[in-house]
Amino acid sequence: MHRRSAVRTVLLMAALSACAPAGRPAGDGAAPAASQAGPAPSDRPQNLKVLPDTMSREAVIAVMRNFTNSLGVRCGYCHVPYDPAKPDSLNFVSDAKPTKDVARGMMLMVREINGDILPDIPQLGDNPMQVGCMTCHRGAPRPLTLEDTVLTVARAQGADSAVAAYSRLRTQYYGRGTFDFGERSLSTAAARLAAEGRQAEARRILELNAQQYPNSAGVAVELGRVLEALGERDRAIEQYRRALTLQPNTRPAQERLRALGVQP
Numbered sequence: 001m002h003r004r005s006a007v008r009t010v011l012l013m014a015a016l017s018a019c020a021p022a023g024r025p026a027g028d029g030a031a032p033a034a035s036q037a038g039p040a041p042s043d044r045p046q047n048l049k050v051l052p053d054t055m056s057r058e059a060v061i062a063v064m065r066n067f068t069n070s071l072g073v074r075c076g077y078c079h080v081p082y083d084p085a086k087p088d089s090l091n092f093v094s095d096a097k098p099t100k101d102v103a104r105g106m107m108l109m110v111r112e113i114n115g116d117i118l119p120d121i122p123q124l125g126d127n128p129m130q131v132g133c134m135t136c137h138r139g140a141p142r143p144l145t146l147e148d149t150v151l152t153v154a155r156a157q158g159a160d161s162a163v164a165a166y167s168r169l170r171t172q173y174y175g176r177g178t179f180d181f182g183e184r185s186l187s188t189a190a191a192r193l194a195a196e197g198r199q200a201e202a203r204r205i206l207e208l209n210a211q212q213y214p215n216s217a218g219v220a221v222e223l224g225r226v227l228e229a230l231g232e233r234d235r236a237i238e239q240y241r242r243a244l245t246l247q248p249n250t251r252p253a254q255e256r257l258r259a260l261g262v263q264p
Helices: 002-019 057-071 098-120 133-137 146-157 159-173 183-195 199-212 217-229 233-246 251-259
Strands: 080-083 086-091
Touching: 057 133, 146 159, 146 183, 146 199, 159 199, 183 199, 183 217, 199 217, 217 233, 217 251, 233 251
Parallel strands: none
Antiparallel strands: 080 086
């Protein structure tokens, strides 16, 4: 029960981290050798609450580099500067930024998973897998899927903003493991919007998906269904016929055409 309570606690901290504002990263990916506005770094790191206090400065910097690489951030994401006018003058001892406490919670969570939970799963054998920051974050500060990101923006700011957000993310992250830019992600976001009665937003997201995947019969069928829901019968028929052109045996397209009184 104690273990489960601890896991629940750190997972709650993870949820809070998703709600906290990211802020603008500042500082280098590794601790600077000296601060321009603060005291020179001591030989031993100070204020270590999760990492062993016997760790050398070099060992702590190596851990911090893993964090910055895994989250795609810089040191200023968790550490405040001594002088706001000099963002590289980082105060590594200060706990002023909430993200630093969140990072500690994440470290405890990873320790619990790797040290207690995974070894207790017999199916994993004698050499169970290990999780780390990259397992979930994949180079992003907040471990969100592409569909969740698109859905959140569409709900708050509309479909055009969601399309713009997708384009920015694709430009920044395409070819990396941070987001899945396959057709499934946008289809899932559109399906969830449609289930909420946001048919117009779903249509816009599916039109984007059709632009990205013009040879997908599945996307054409999904777009046809949304167009039907919007009362645009002729356009829906066009999409179903397009699906059959791309893949002649697409049963959902055949069924919808028959339901609309049209011969497949």
